[in-house]
Amino acid sequence: VMEYENVTEFILLGLFSDEDVKAICSVLFSLCYLAILSGNLVMLLTIRGSHLHKQPMYFFLSYLSLMDMGFTSTVAPKLIIDLLTRWNTISYNGCIAQMFYAHFFGATEIFILVVMAYDRYVAICRPLHYMAIMSRQMCYVLLMASVVGAFLHSFMQVLIIIDLPFCGPSQIDHYFCDIFPLLKLACTDTRHLFITIITTTGVLSILTFVALVISYIIILSTLRAGSSQGRRKALSTCGSHITVVFLFFLPLIFTYAPTADSISDDKVLALFYTVIAPLFNPLIYALRNTDMKKAMRKVWCGDQLFGRN
Numbered sequence: 001v002m003e004y005e006n007v008t009e010f011i012l013l014g015l016f017s018d019e020d021v022k023a024i025c026s027v028l029f030s031l032c033y034l035a036i037l038s039g040n041l042v043m044l045l046t047i048r049g050s051h052l053h054k055q056p057m058y059f060f061l062s063y064l065s066l067m068d069m070g071f072t073s074t075v076a077p078k079l080i081i082d083l084l085t086r087w088n089t090i091s092y093n094g095c096i097a098q099m100f101y102a103h104f105f106g107a108t109e110i111f112i113l114v115v116m117a118y119d120r121y122v123a124i125c126r127p128l129h130y131m132a133i134m135s136r137q138m139c140y141v142l143l144m145a146s147v148v149g150a151f152l153h154s155f156m157q158v159l160i161i162i163d164l165p166f167c168g169p170s171q172i173d174h175y176f177c178d179i180f181p182l183l184k185l186a187c188t189d190t191r192h193l194f195i196t197i198i199t200t201t202g203v204l205s206i207l208t209f210v211a212l213v214i215s216y217i218i219i220l221s222t223l224r225a226g227s228s229q230g231r232r233k234a235l236s237t238c239g240s241h242i243t244v245v246f247l248f249f250l251p252l253i254f255t256y257a258p259t260a261d262s263i264s265d266d267k268v269l270a271l272f273y274t275v276i277a278p279l280f281n282p283l284i285y286a287l288r289n290t291d292m293k294k295a296m297r298k299v300w301c302g303d304q305l306f307g308r309n
Contacts, residue, residue, distance in 0.1 A: 007170040010095050010185075012088045014079070014175045015267060026083035032279055033076040039282035040065040042296070050295040056134040057123070057237070058292075060116050061285060063143060064109060068278035071105035074098060075176045075274045082175065092166075095177035096158055102176060103154040106252075106273065111146030113245055114208060117215045118142075120241060124219050124234055153201075160193060174267045176274070180255075181266075202256040209249040216242055240288045247284075248277045 016022050043065040052058040078098070082088035090098065122133050157179050164186040174181040179197060183190040216238060223234050251272035286292050 007092065007166045007168055009089045009091045009170065010177070011171045012078075012082055012090055012175055012177075013171055013173050014082050014088055015271075016083075022083045026080055029076060029080050029083065029275070032275055033072060033080065036072045036076070036275070036278045037069055040069045040278065042300075043282045043286065043292075046292070046296050046299050049299040052291060052295050056119050056136075056139050057116065059136075059139050060112055060119065060143070064112050064116070065282065067105050067109040067112060068281055071102065071109060072274060072278045074101040074105060079175045090177065095172075095182070096161060099161065099177045099179060099182070100154045100158050102178065102274075103157050104150050107150035107153045108146050109248070110205075110208060110252075111149055112143075113241075113248065114212065115142045115146060116241060117212050117245075120219055120234075120238055121215050124238075125222050160197075164188060164190070174270070176270075178266075178270070198256065202253070205249065205253045205256050209245070209253060212245050212249070216245075236288050236290070240284050243284050243288075244277070244281055247280060248273050 014022075016025060044062050047053050047058045047062040047065075053062065075098070078090070119134055123130050126133065161179065161182055164183075165188055166182075166185055167187040170185065172181045172185065180194070183193055183197075219234075219238055223238075251269040255266045255269050255273075286296065
């Protein structure tokens, strides 16, 4: 009879087994991580150091950059270290903490993307009431709601896992601790938990994505009535949002609304929302946005950060 003696650490199998591929990828992911931190930090400082922080859209965009940095920092450093070392262990507590923070930053990012879509909807469909609806107080309320919602979501994931017995094998077929790979290792029947997570997180991801797509369809149909200049500016902003939403949500939906057999493929999909989306977000928002480009020139070339004009 197998004793239910909980494991104290897990082994992360990671992305690759080939040592040469690991060495190349450690350099590649290190460069990506540095680019994510510097790109999002430039975005954050540009918004905070210019007049843009007064506008609700950029207020939320600065927090999106913050979440991107937090989200990637939860996963990337451990992934890079594991690519360089042969025995990739993580303690039980470390694993639970990594899962909590990955879900917390990821869920906050989802809620902020929804809030940003709402902001664009109000700006384009109800322009006369925009400043009254999207007041600074309202922005903080929406931000706090996003953070609290994300915390509750992450806390629920932890509650599911800490009650489960783990008695070996302790190998996680992933490069970070996530709920599905951990459920597969539990020494008990977890089929009902798989179904619960798929119907909550999976369906929530799909519904959020559908709601975002519908809101942008409404926004784009409203734009047809506007002037060509206003239309161009709004299309540029909405285009950035839509690109980011697709880049972040599609891999997420395929991860959290899977069939139980497809779970081992999720580590490749997870790269999209843990590394690729945070890497491209600053580029998408900065390159497609005239206001952002002007603010960057002003802040970084006009020495505003150092108090000189």
